[in-house]
Structures are given as structure tokens and as C-alpha cells.
Amino acid sequence: MNIEVRGLTKAFGPITAVTDLSFEVEAGSVTGFLGPNGAGKSTTMRMMLGLVAPASGTATFGGDRYADLPHPSATVGAVLDSAGFHPAHTARDHLRVYARMGGYGTARVNQVADLTGVSAFAGRTTRILSTGMRQRLSLATALLGDPQVLLLDEPSNGLDPEGIAWLRYFLRELAADGRTILISSHVLGKIEHMADHVVVIRDGRLVTTGPVTGLYGSATVLVRCAQADRFAAELMESGVQVERPRPDLLRIHGLSTAQVATAAASHGVTLREITREQPTLEQVFLHLTGGSR
Amino acid sequence: MTALPAALLAAEWTRLTSTRLWLWGLLAALGSGAFVGLLALAGPENFTPPLPGLDTAQGTHVLLGLLGCTVFAPALLGTVAVSSEYRHRTITTTTLFAPRRWTWLAAKLAVYTGAGLAYGAVAAIVAGGALFGVAVLKGITLGLPTVTVAALLARIALTMAVYTLLGVAVGALLRNQVTALVAVGAYFYMIETVLMLIPGIKELYPYLPGGATAALTGFTYLADALAGQTGTSAAHLLSAPAGAAVLVCYALIAIAVAVAAPLRRDIM
Numbered sequence: 206m207n208i209e210v211r212g213l214t215k216a217f218g219p220i221t222a223v224t225d226l227s228f229e230v231e232a233g234s235v236t237g238f239l240g241p242n243g244a245g246k247s248t249t250m251r252m253m254l255g256l257v258a259p260a261s262g263t264a265t266f267g268g269d270r271y272a273d274l275p276h277p278s279a280t281v282g283a284v285l286d287s288a289g290f291h292p293a294h295t296a297r298d299h300l301r302v303y304a305r306m307g308g309y310g311t312a313r314v315n316q317v318a319d320l321t322g323v324s325a326f327a328g329r330t331t332r333i334l335s336t337g338m339r340q341r342l343s344l345a346t347a348l349l350g351d352p353q354v355l356l357l358d359e360p361s362n363g364l365d366p367e368g369i370a371w372l373r374y375f376l377r378e379l380a381a382d383g384r385t386i387l388i389s390s391h392v393l394g395k396i397e398h399m400a401d402h403v404v405v406i407r408d409g410r411l412v413t414t415g416p417v418t419g420l421y422g423s424a425t426v427l428v429r430c431a432q433a434d435r436f437a438a439e440l441m442e443s444g445v446q447v448e449r450p451r452p453d454l455l456r457i458h459g460l461s462t463a464q465v466a467t468a469a470a471s472h473g474v475t476l477r478e479i480t481r482e483q484p485t486l487e488q489v490f491l492h493l494t495g496g497s498r
Numbered sequence: 499m500t501a502l503p504a505a506l507l508a509a510e511w512t513r514l515t516s517t518r519l520w521l522w523g524l525l526a527a528l529g530s531g532a533f534v535g536l537l538a539l540a541g542p543e544n545f546t547p548p549l550p551g552l553d554t555a556q557g558t559h560v561l562l563g564l565l566g567c568t569v570f571a572p573a574l575l576g577t578v579a580v581s582s583e584y585r586h587r588t589i590t591t592t593t594l595f596a597p598r599r600w601t602w603l604a605a606k607l608a609v610y611t612g613a614g615l616a617y618g619a620v621a622a623i624v625a626g627g628a629l630f631g632v633a634v635l636k637g638i639t640l641g642l643p644t645v646t647v648a649a650l651l652a653r654i655a656l657t658m659a660v661y662t663l664l665g666v667a668v669g670a671l672l673r674n675q676v677t678a679l680v681a682v683g684a685y686f687y688m689i690e691t692v693l694m695l696i697p698g699i700k701e702l703y704p705y706l707p708g709g710a711t712a713a714l715t716g717f718t719y720l721a722d723a724l725a726g727q728t729g730t731s732a733a734h735l736l737s738a739p740a741g742a743a744v745l746v747c748y749a750l751i752a753i754a755v756a757v758a759a760p761l762r763r764d765i766m
């Protein structure tokens with residue numbers, strides 16, 4: 206089921222949270238929804254789910270707005286940071302209430318509890334659950350209707366490394382089942398190995414969208430040499446883009462290691478070190494969202 | 499399918515019965531019934547100022563009317579039903595499971611009408627039992643015929659159900675649990691009483707929830723006492739059926755408000 210977001214716009218008083226945001230999420234893909242804190246990720250997801258009314262624009266799942274879906278909780282599951290639990294409810298009570306609401310049986314409550322590891326603490330009141338347990342319970346609730354689409358708003362926030370590892374593994378399993386997953390994050394590392402696509406926003410506007418591989422851009426070559434001054438000047442003269450992060454270090458854009466080595470030899474420059482440098486997704490992300498800051 | 503009324507009703511029922519709210523409701527209902535029983539045991543003739551005894555029509559009326567004064571308790575229960583969803587932020591998940599928001603509100607109203615009736619029935623049965631029990635104990639006959647007492651108790655039970663609905667509406671409107679509870683409490687304990695002191699507005703009293711309740715339960719002690727203190731004449735209450743009609747109108751307004759209020763609101 207494709208997700209289509211068209212021209213979503215929302216302001217809270219004088220603060221514009223999201224401006225004319227459009228993107229698509231392909232069925233069966235895992236898409237990272239990236240942006241720094243305050244970029245408008247949560248607001249966008251809430252608008253997609255009909256919790257927040259957009260000033261303009263629409264979001265559809267397979268052509269239908271969330272509220273118009275024939276069976277919303279069986280189509281789209283959402284884990285939102287703002288969702289809470291009644292403190293006097295046990296984890297199981299919470300699942301039972303929403304299983305009733307969606308028309309799912311007790312068997313399904315047990316299934317999702319087993320699947321997410323909630324079974325281990327199903328009898329505890331939600332008041333005393335740890336962040337990790339709460340996140341599992343949220344996931345279990347979202348999975349009650351076995352939805353094909355999942356919207357996850359910073360699901361790894363507040364989790365310890367173990368929790369994050371579990372979550373990654375779990376989401377990979379869900380993705381392997383062919384689910385469409387949109388997962389937001391303000392850091393790329395958490396979803397780097399999962400997402401096929403990314404949607405990057407900043408200040409409520411789209412920065413870029415596309416396959417993850419496209420984000421990497423071209424590699425650079427890092428060289429350390431004694432005559433850095435002269436080499437940099439020679440390269441720039443021939444139209445090559447060169448950065449100089451340290452006095453003896455050059456970052457050369459647009460040339461392969463072989464081309465750099467050849468150029469060095471022809472200029473009589475002695476290389477002490479030569480490395481091909483692939484920027485991390487994190488760097489790309491910072492570059493894209495950091496702009497001129 | 500999510501909007502299936504049966505599923506939403508079942509969910510609300512589970513929500514009510516899986517927390518202690520139902521237990522507090524039951525205790526409050528038993529308590530308000532028992533409270534009337536205790537007052538009967540003490541005897542209205544021993545109140546300050548002394549009132550006619552249980553064996554007089556007025557004395558029995560006063561005690562039944564005091565039961566009618568506890569209707570704010572089921573109203574608070576109705577308020578908690580909605581405001582706790584906002585307080586504990588389950589409203590997000592609830593709305594995700596039933597995105598047509600009026601549907602879950604309607605389910606709450608339906609379940610809490612039932613709960614309000616049950617509350618009223620428990621309170622009325624306990625109070626009724628206590629009144630008759632005390633009468634037997636003291637070797638007197640109640641000042642009102644049994645049928646009249648039973649009818650008044652039934653009216654009070656119905657009034658409690660209506661107040662539960664009013665409470666649900668206030669909760670849906672105000673969202674903040676403390677604000678909503680304070681508003682409901684302050685209204686029944688202070689605002690209506692203060693309004694009765696204002697000569698011009700006093701004429702409105704019969705049409706306010708408290709005035710309509712008084713008409714329905716035949717309890718005019720409060721109005722009379724205030725009139726006596728301030729030297730003004732008491733506001734004339736409506737007839738019992740008219741009081742009932744006014745209360746039903748409030749309930750309908752409450753339902754409309756409760757259903758309409760969350761429709762366009764952003765749920766953060």
C-alpha cells in the first residue's frame with residue numbers, strides 16, 4: 206500500500222511546523238523520515254493519521270485518508286511518542302481495551318504480546334514499566350490489527366543499546382514480511398542499515414527524498430603529504446575541488462585514488478598516505494540539513 | 499469495521515471495569531445511600547436547625563432530597579471517564595483505533611448512561627432500604643406513602659444517570675482533569691447557590707440543573723433556607739415533569755457538546 210503525502214501544511218499560531226510537504230512512500234519499502242529536532246516529523250505523522258488537522262494538503266494510504274479507511278487499525282499501525290497508557294492498567298489490560306476497539310480477539314492479544322516480548326511483563330501495571338517496555342507495548346498495540354503499513358515516530362528514543370538492537374532486529378523482521386514502514390529519526394545511525402529510502406526535512410520543508418544510496422554522493426580522496434601547499438595549488442589550478450582540513454591533509458573531490466597518485470607523481474609530490482573516503486550517511490545528513498549553519 | 503458500535507461499547511466497558519473507577523463508583527453509590535441512612539438514624543428532628551421528623555412528609559422529603567444532593571458524585575465519574583484519556587494520553591491511541599471521533603465519544607456516553615443508572619439504582623436502593631429500616635427500628639411510619647418514596651427514589655436514580663452524562667460532557671469539553679473536576683464540584687456546591695442569592699438571576703434557578711433536580715426530587719429545603727436567610731422569597735420550582743424535561747434537555751445539550759467538542763481538536 207503506497208503512502209502519498211501532498212502539500213501538507215500546518216502552523217501552530219505564529220510557528221509554522223510544516224510547509225507544503227509532499228513525498229511518497231512505496232509499498233513494501235522501509236523509508237527513513239529524517240530531520241533534526243523540531244523539523245516537523247511528529248507533526249507530519251500526526252497529520253497523516255488525522256490526529257492533527259492540516260491547514261492544507263492531504264495524506265492517503267492506498268488512496269484513502271486514514272479516517273476514511275474501512276478498517277484503520279488493521280491497515281496502518283502507529284507508534285507515536287505522545288501515546289500513553291492508563292497507569293492503573295496492566296500491559297495486558299491496555300492491549301485488551303484496544304483489541305476490543307479494533308474487534309480483535311484475545312488470541313491476537315496473546316500473539317502480539319508474545320511477538321513483542323510484552324508477555325514477560327503483561328501483568329504489570331503500565332505505571333512501573335521501563336521506557337523499553339513501554340515501547341514494546343506501543344508496538345504490540347500498533348500490531349494488533351496486523352497492519353501492512355507502520356508509522357513509527359522516533360521509536361528508539363530513550364532506549365538503551367540493547368533495546369535499540371532488539372528494535373532494529375524486530376523492525377527488520379517486520380520489513381521482511383513486506384510491510385511498508387515509515388520510521389522517523391533525528392539521527393541517521395539508528396536507521397542507516399534498515400531504510401531503503403529516505404525523506405529528509407528541515408524547518409518543515411522537504412530537503413531531499415530518494416534511495417539511500419543516492420544520498421552518499423561521490424567519494425573523496427584524502428591524502429597526507431609534505432608539500433600540501435603546492436599540491437593543493439596545482440590541483441586547484443586544473444579545476445579540482447580541494448579542501449584542507451589540516452595543514453598536511455587534503456581532501457580531493459572528483460578524482461579516483463589512481464588519478465590523485467598520478468597527479469602527485471607528475472608534480473613531484475611525495476604522498477605519505479592516501480585514503481579513499483566514503484562520507485557516512487551521518488555526514489551527508491548533517492550536510493543536507495545543516496545548510497549554511 | 500472499527501466503528502462497529504458493539505466493539506466500541508465493549509472497549510469502553512473493558513476500560514471502565516479494568517480500572518478501579520467502577521469500584522470507586524460503587525463505593526460512592528453505597529456511601530451516599532448509607533449517608534442518608536445515617537441521617538435518618540440521627541433523625542431530622544435532631545438537625546441544626548431541627549427539621550420535621552421522619553414520620554412527617556417533609557422530613558422524609560428532606561432526607562430524599564439530601565440523596566439528590568449527591569448527584570455531583572456520578573457527574574465526577576463521568577468527567578473522569580473522558581478527562582483521564584487526555585490526562586494519561588490514551589486519547590491518541592483511542593483516536594487511532596476510532597478515527598471518527600464522535601463514535602468513541604458516543605460509546606462512552608452510552609456506557610456511562612448505563613453506569614449512571616446502575617449508580618443511581620445502588621444509591622436509591624441503599625437509601626430506600628435504610629429509610630425503611632430506620633423507620634422499623636424506631637417504630638415509626640415514614641411520612642410519605644411507600645409508593646411515593648419509591649417513585650422519588652426512582653427519579654433520583656434517573657437524575658444521577660443524567661448527571662453522569664453531564665459529567666462526560668464537561669470532561670470532553672475541558673479535557674484537563676483537575677480543571678474539569680473543580681468546575682463540576684464548584685458548580686454544584688457554589689455557583690448555583692450563589693446564583694440563587696442574586697435577585698434577578700434567581701428567577702433562572704428553576705431552569706438550572708440544580709433547580710430542575712430539586713423540582714424532580716421535591717427537595718426545596720436549600721432554596722427555602724436561603725430565602726429565609728436573605729429575606730427574599732424562594733424561587734418557584736418547576737413541576738416535577740417540567741424539571742425532568744429541563745434535565746433531559748441538559749443531557750441532550752451535553753451529548754451534543756461531548757460529541758462535537760473533540761471533532762476538530764488537534765490531538766498532540
Ligand SMILES: Nc1ncnc2c1ncn2[C@@H]1O[C@H](COP(=O)(O)OP(=O)(O)O)[C@@H](O)[C@H]1O
Nearest residue numbers: 217220222241242243244245246247248249766
Ligand atoms: N502543540 C504545539 N504547539 C506549538 N508548537 C508546536 C506544537 N507541536 C509542535 N510545535 C512546533 O512545531 C515544530 C515541529 O515540531 P515537531 O513536529 O514536534 O518536530 P519533530 O518531531 O521533527 O522534532 C517545532 O517548531 C515545534 O516547536
Ligand SMILES: [Mg+2]
Nearest residue numbers: 246247248359
Ligand atoms: Mg518528534
